[in-house]
Amino acid sequence: MSIKSIIFAVALLCASTPSHADDSLYQELGGQAGISQLMETFVLEIASDDRIIHHFEKTDIERLHRLLTEQVCVIAGGPCEYTGEDMVTVHTGMNITRAEFNALVEDLMTAMEQEEVPVTTQNRLLAALAEMHSEVVGL
Amino acid sequence: MRHNLLISSLLASAAFIAMPAEADQGRFIATGGATSIEGSAGGGIVPWATLSSYAEEGQWGATAAVTEVSVDDFRLSVLGVSLTYDNRFELSAAKQTFDLSTIGGELKQDVFGVKYRVAGDLIYGDLPQFSVGLQHKRNSTFALPSAVGAQSDSGTDYYVSAAKVWLDGPFHRTWLANITLRATKANQIGLLGFGGDQNNDYEIQPEVAVGMFINRNWAVGAEYRTKPDNLGFAEEHDWYDIFVAYFPTKSVSVVAAYADLDSIAGLADQTGWYLSLQATF
Numbered sequence: 001m002s003i004k005s006i007i008f009a010v011a012l013l014c015a016s017t018p019s020h021a022d023d024s025l026y027q028e029l030g031g032q033a034g035i036s037q038l039m040e041t042f043v044l045e046i047a048s049d050d051r052i053i054h055h056f057e058k059t060d061i062e063r064l065h066r067l068l069t070e071q072v073c074v075i076a077g078g079p080c081e082y083t084g085e086d087m088v089t090v091h092t093g094m095n096i097t098r099a100e101f102n103a104l105v106e107d108l109m110t111a112m113e114q115e116e117v118p119v120t121t122q123n124r125l126l127a128a129l130a131e132m133h134s135e136v137v138g139l
Numbered sequence: 140m141r142h143n144l145l146i147s148s149l150l151a152s153a154a155f156i157a158m159p160a161e162a163d164q165g166r167f168i169a170t171g172g173a174t175s176i177e178g179s180a181g182g183g184i185v186p187w188a189t190l191s192s193y194a195e196e197g198q199w200g201a202t203a204a205v206t207e208v209s210v211d212d213f214r215l216s217v218l219g220v221s222l223t224y225d226n227r228f229e230l231s232a233a234k235q236t237f238d239l240s241t242i243g244g245e246l247k248q249d250v251f252g253v254k255y256r257v258a259g260d261l262i263y264g265d266l267p268q269f270s271v272g273l274q275h276k277r278n279s280t281f282a283l284p285s286a287v288g289a290q291s292d293s294g295t296d297y298y299v300s301a302a303k304v305w306l307d308g309p310f311h312r313t314w315l316a317n318i319t320l321r322a323t324k325a326n327q328i329g330l331l332g333f334g335g336d337q338n339n340d341y342e343i344q345p346e347v348a349v350g351m352f353i354n355r356n357w358a359v360g361a362e363y364r365t366k367p368d369n370l371g372f373a374e375e376h377d378w379y380d381i382f383v384a385y386f387p388t389k390s391v392s393v394v395a396a397y398a399d400l401d402s403i404a405g406l407a408d409q410t411g412w413y414l415s416l417q418a419t420f
């Protein structure tokens with residue numbers, strides 16, 4: 001192995017460390033199984049929410065559940081890959097209002113209560129999702 | 140007080156019945172705050188940058204509240220109502236009755252408030268929520284204030300406020316902070332009139348509030364409000380309170396607090412309790 005390729009390998013390792021650095025939120029959410037379960041409850045909450053259900057009339061719910069699970073896993077520092085479209089592309093043209101965004105987040109809050117996620121864990125996930133507000137609302 | 144209790148229970152039941160079909164509830168629970176003693180959305184003694192009710196963009200909301208503050212020698216009763224549109228404009232009105240339990244008699248004033256959200260958002264983005272507002276106050280019992288040196292029976296406070304919520308704040312709890320700068324001539328918030336023998340100019344008074352949510356329905360916090368000192372007959376002091384707020388639903392909320400109003404009209408150590416019940420429509 002040449003010096004160059006060693007340096008390259010080390011650099012690669014370093015670059016990939018952040019994703020392993022902190023998976024505490026992932027653990028708190030119960031790992032893969034916990035997140036998948038939570039997203040199922042979440043999707044059911046959305047499905048019974050009159051304020052926003054009209055947006056999801058043509059949505060493939062299985063796919064949505066799978067992609068939400070992947071995405072939350074990544075956000076939480078878990079060993080996953082998000083394979084969906086980026087947030088702006090997905091939500092462009094939907095004219096999602098601020099109130100609708102809040103409604104969806106409330107559905108997540110309800111889901112987390114149902115799944116008995118501790119408040120401190122809820123807050124960590126909510127804060128991460130709140131960051132995406134501008135990538136979802138008013139597009 | 141009995142009257143207020145009756146009204147408050149009526150309000151509460153009306154809110155329960157009216158909900159949730161009629162109200163536009165586009166914001167998270169508790170983000171409407173409580174009704175402050177001057178009628179504006181806020182905490183207890185400080186108006187916050189937050190707008191009343193849960194109205195988001197394009198939505199309407201309203202609140203009604205009764206508040207009682209009971210300290211050693213005085214009792215303050217407040218009826219307050221507010222209307223919010225678009226999470227941007229807030230109109231409010233409050234009727235204050237200040238019972239001079241020990242001295243005898245009462246002081247009364249009406250407060251009309253307007254608040255406008257200028258920029259930013261309480262929860263999303265990096266900017267805090269900035270609001271500007273005014274409170275126009277009319278004292279209808281000016282004989283006593285005038286006798287102790289007050290210059291006017293009405294006055295207008297102007298304020299700017301900034302508020303921010305950290306969903307994932309210290310200890311992974313949700314926190315709120317608010318700072319308000321108020322330009323005012325009011326003596327004891329206007330109950331003792333406006334301007335005085337010692338000072339008749341506007342002064343800028345900072346007011347702050349900090350709160351922590353234990354969960355989505357319960358919050359604890361404290362507020363501190365500085366006040367001018369315009370009257371020679373008795374020194375006026377800052378106020379503070381330590382509160383517990385309960386938001387069981389988006390329709391009703393209750394705030395209980397310990398209030399320290401220091402000395403008022405020369406009567407020292409006015410501490411006691413504060414209780415406020417709010418219905419949101």
Ligand code: HEM
Binds near residue numbers: 056058063
């Ligand atoms: C932080 C908040 C949100 C996150 C993290 C999020 C995430 C996602 C993800 C991962 C997908 C799948 C993407 C794909 O199919 O490639 C998706 C799709 C979708 N989202 Fe969101 N979303 C958010 C807010 C909202 C809101 C507020 C609404 C509407 C009220 C909404 C409506 C939709 C709809 C209708 C689809 C399906 C599009 C389709 O049928 O192909 N989303 N979202």
